[in-house]
Amino acid sequence: MTRLRAGSSVLDVGCGTGEFIAALVDRGAHVSGVDPARGMVDHARSIAPTADIRVESWDALPWPTATFDVVMAVNALQFADDTISALTEARRVTRTGGVVAIANWAERALSDLDEIDAALAAEDGEEPTPDGDLRLPGGLEAVLHEAGLEVVEAGTIDVPWTLDGDAALLRAVLLDEESSDAVSSYREVVLRAAQRFLQEDGRYLLNNTFRFVVGRVPEASDAAPSGEEDVRHDE
DSSP states (O other): OTTOOTTOEEEEETOTTSHHHHHHHHTTOEEEEEESOHHHHHHHHHHOTTSEEEEOOSTTOSSOTTOEEEEEEESOGGGSSSHHHHHHHHHHTEEEEEEEEEEEEOOGGGOTHHHHHHHHHHHTTOOOOOOOGGGSTTHHHHHHHHTTOEEEEEEEEEEEEEEOSHHHHHHHHHOOOTTOOTTHHHHHHHHHHTGGGBOTTSOEEEEEEEEEEEEEOOOGGGSOOTTOOOOOOOO
16 A cells, blocks of 8 residues: 555445445545455545446456456455456456455464454354465465566565454454344354453454465566566666
8 A cells, every 4th residue: 555656546345334445535645446345445435435336357357448447346355256357357347557456364373363363253153264376485476467467566464453342352253243044053153262462451362364466467578478488687
C-alpha cells in the first residue's frame, strides 16, 4: 500500500467487508472490488461508498482488458476454482507494467490462529486441513510464473491480530452473531484454545504470518523465449 500513488487504479478481488478498499480510498486511489458474498459487498459499500464494488468472483472479472494499475487479493486466491485461470484473469485486467499482488496465510506452524482451527477440527473428530501449496515457500511464486507474470518481490509479513475480548474473538473466528445458535457449540472450544493468547488487559493477541508475492505484467518483449529462463541480475 505504501507504494501506491494517488490516482492509481486498484482492484481488490475477494474484498470481503472492504477494510482494504476503504484504506486505499483514503490514500487517494481509485478502487474497485469484487466478492461473491452479497453481505460482504453490502458492508464494503457502506464503508467505501465511492468505490465500485460488485458481487462477482475470479471467474470473469467484469472490466475490460488493461483497466487497473494494481490487482490485489488477500486471503482469496485459495478459493478460486482454478488458480491459474484466476491469475490469468487478474493479469488480463491489469495494464502492462502493472502488478498483481497476492497474500495468503503462510503454513500453519507460523500462525497462532491455526491452533484454534485445529481445536475446532478436533471437536468435529477431524484432522486439520493440510497446508496447501499456496501456503508453502515458493508456492505463490510458482503459480504467478505459470500465469505469465514476472515475480518481482516475495516474502513473508507478520500479521499480529489483536481482539478486544471474548466477543470480538468469537465474531472473528466463527463469524458469530448474538442471535446465532448454529455455532454455539464451538464457542467454548474457541475460548479454551485461545487461553494462552489472552493478555493481562483482557485482549487476545494472535501472532500470524502471511506469504505475499508481487508479479508484474510484462511487456511483450520481456517474455522469455520458449524454453529459456528470463533471468536478470542487479548491477
